[in-house]
Amino acid sequence: MSxxxxxxxxxxxxxIYMEEKFDFGKVQEFRDAxxxxxxxxxxxxxxxxxxxxxxxxxxxxLLNMQKIMAERIETFKxxxxxxxxxxxLKISRFDKKFDMS
Amino acid sequence: MRxxxxxxxxxxxxLLVHMLEEAGYTDCFEAETGREALQLAEKIKPDLVLLDVxxxxxxxxxxxxxxxxxxxxxxxxxxxxxxxxxxxxxxxCLEVGGDDFATKPFDRIILTAKIxxxxxxxxxxxxxHQQNTELNYFRNGVEREHAIVEHxxxxxxxxxxxxxxxxxxxxxPASTFNGDLFLIEPSPSGGMYFLMGDFTGHGxxxxxxxxxxxxxxxxxxxxxxxxxxxxxxxxxxLLALLPADMFFAAVVTEISASGHQFAVWNGGMPDLSVIxxxxxxTKKFTSLHMALGILEADEFEENVEYxxxxxxxxxxxxxxxxxxxxxxxxxxxxxxxxxxxxxxxPTMTVEEISHRTEKFRGNAEQLDDITLISYTCQSLSELKPxxxxxxxxxxxxxxxxxxxxxxxxxVYDIVVMVCSQLGLHSVRSDxxxxxxxxxxxxxxxxxxxxxxxxxxxxxxxxxxxxxxTQRLSELNQGRITIKISFEPKLKVLTIHVTDSGVGFDxxxxxxxxxxxxxxxxxxxxxxxxxxVNYYAQGRSVCVTIKV
Numbered sequence: 049m050s051x052x053x054x055x056x057x058x059x060x061x062x063x064i065y066m067e068e069k070f071d072f073g074k075v076q077e078f079r080d081a082x083x084x085x086x087x088x089x090x091x092x093x094x095x096x097x098x099x100x101x102x103x104x105x106x107x108x109x110l111l112n113m114q115k116i117m118a119e120r121i122e123t124f125k126x127x128x129x130x131x132x133x134x135x136x137l138k139i140s141r142f143d144k145k146f147d148m149s
Numbered sequence: 150m151r152x153x154x155x156x157x158x159x160x161x162x163x164l165l166v167h168m169l170e171e172a173g174y175t176d177c178f179e180a181e182t183g184r185e186a187l188q189l190a191e192k193i194k195p196d197l198v199l200l201d202v203x204x205x206x207x208x209x210x211x212x213x214x215x216x217x218x219x220x221x222x223x224x225x226x227x228x229x230x231x232x233x234x235x236x237x238x239x240x241x242c243l244e245v246g247g248d249d250f251a252t253k254p255f256d257r258i259i260l261t262a263k264i265x266x267x268x269x270x271x272x273x274x275x276x277x278h279q280q281n282t283e284l285n286y287f288r289n290g291v292e293r294e295h296a297i298v299e300h301x302x303x304x305x306x307x308x309x310x311x312x313x314x315x316x317x318x319x320x321x322p323a324s325t326f327n328g329d330l331f332l333i334e335p336s337p338s339g340g341m342y343f344l345m346g347d348f349t350g351h352g353x354x355x356x357x358x359x360x361x362x363x364x365x366x367x368x369x370x371x372x373x374x375x376x377x378x379x380x381x382x383x384x385x386x387l388l389a390l391l392p393a394d395m396f397f398a399a400v401v402t403e404i405s406a407s408g409h410q411f412a413v414w415n416g417g418m419p420d421l422s423v424i425x426x427x428x429x430x431t432k433k434f435t436s437l438h439m440a441l442g443i444l445e446a447d448e449f450e451e452n453v454e455y456x457x458x459x460x461x462x463x464x465x466x467x468x469x470x471x472x473x474x475x476x477x478x479x480x481x482x483x484x485x486x487x488x489x490x491x492x493x494x495p496t497m498t499v500e501e502i503s504h505r506t507e508k509f510r511g512n513a514e515q516l517d518d519i520t521l522i523s524y525t526c527q528s529l530s531e532l533k534p535x536x537x538x539x540x541x542x543x544x545x546x547x548x549x550x551x552x553x554x555x556x557x558x559x560v561y562d563i564v565v566m567v568c569s570q571l572g573l574h575s576v577r578s579d580x581x582x583x584x585x586x587x588x589x590x591x592x593x594x595x596x597x598x599x600x601x602x603x604x605x606x607x608x609x610x611x612x613x614x615x616x617x618t619q620r621l622s623e624l625n626q627g628r629i630t631i632k633i634s635f636e637p638k639l640k641v642l643t644i645h646v647t648d649s650g651v652g653f654d655x656x657x658x659x660x661x662x663x664x665x666x667x668x669x670x671x672x673x674x675x676x677x678x679x680x681v682n683y684y685a686q687g688r689s690v691c692v693t694i695k696v
Contacts, residue, residue: 071585071591071615072617075611075614076611076614079611097375097377097378097451101578101581101582103582103585103586103589103670104586104589104670105589105614105668105670107190107669108604108667108669109201109610109612111665112607112610115607127453128373128375128377128450128451128452128453129455130373130374130375131336131340131373131375131403131405131406131412131578132338132340132578132579132582134405134410134412134455135578136582136673139672139673139676139677140669140672140673148455
């Protein structure tokens, strides 16, 4: 099973929709979701509206995405976080590294 | 047409009866005295009275008002029988409530014409009276129904008592029922949600949609769902329910347990503003969406704005009823006016603002419902004690062998078990994070002997997880014991995790840099727990969480 992704109409934004649990079990799927995208994509949005739970390896996965894609992608966004997810992201100071608005 | 003739002279009565019979009025009654007239009128309910002025017991001037009173709301024509030349008497007749006079000697044509005219008026009066009766009956019915609906609304739309104290607010419906809606509910994580909205129009028709919205909002608040999911669900509910020309502009907001972080979904409401104590506006949550109940589920946009305000900042919100408030000169109050009041006096209470808006409106009618709310960022720790916790000291011990470890993830089940105890659901998200990190460390480093160093490079990161999957599937020995105990007096959860491995260097697993993709688990644990202690070379760990 792969994660749901969506490319904006202008081909510039890729949105990855994470599921209820965002943990090490998603390593492969998450990488597949962003690795083979077209050059037109300038922004990657990780939508966490359905994510009730994330662990420290998910944090690692997000940072890895940023590292791997840094040359091609201008903006990384994390959107629609639930409070408990925001808490984890904030403790880990992800609000400094990702656009979380 | 029933006519009562009152005259003490029998000749006059005879003449009148005869004249009226000739004219077709056959339903005539006669009374000789004032008293008799009153008694008879009571019994026969005449449609018209011909009344003599001078009688032995009571004169016509006394009888006329009593007859009128008897007839109640329905017009009873009283025609006085008088002598032609007595002008003062004529005037008096009209003064005491008489409607007309017939002078002696009687002229048949004039008298019957007068009777016809008064009969017409009486008929109109009777009809009006009947309609009034029906209208009253109907109005009473509506009032009764409204009272029932009001009762239901009052019960369904109550603002949670625990959260009320944190808000300064005022709801001013334009009619009995409010098309504006304002609700606050505590969230399971110790914060609050609030919903402020405005249905199209006002009155009962627009208030009716508030019921399902309130129920959905309250249920979702208890579950602690995200603001975006709340908006999405309410949109779906209303889409199925409301007629096409009706919708619900709304702001759904979550205030974190810290009391100063906001997550806001604004669809069609005026800006929600954050105002610093010095009066500067530090954030405006402008409407980014269409109102609820319009867009199909797949068109719906659920993105939410976040803002980290400071303690002491105020969050101000209102419905459009306040900005579209119009005075007698037909000038609108406007958003700028309200914001300028607040800029000059940042501590202005909702009552003072309302007072000013009322002053602006003056004698003009209030056309729309008005809602005005204010929240000052403050500690919400008072919301926490609301959760009574179990008084039972308990301990849960789980012993997991290699067989268990290869087959499933025990964390979720343990968390459910612990959090099903009274009052412990409030630590659910922290407990799952902490327990999961502890368990993963024991499994990865203790049992599977994986070294976090592999994760230092990006490729290694993926390699690590492949290695982990492989080793886990091949695992045939090893054991992890998890013990969780609760101390009700101190309200502390103590978690012990011990594994049968050789231990690991917990000191070295520290992320050196914010951008490192590994070593994030232990700092996370330290942040969420009161105390964290590793011992037995990292084979055992004991942490405490304050409930």
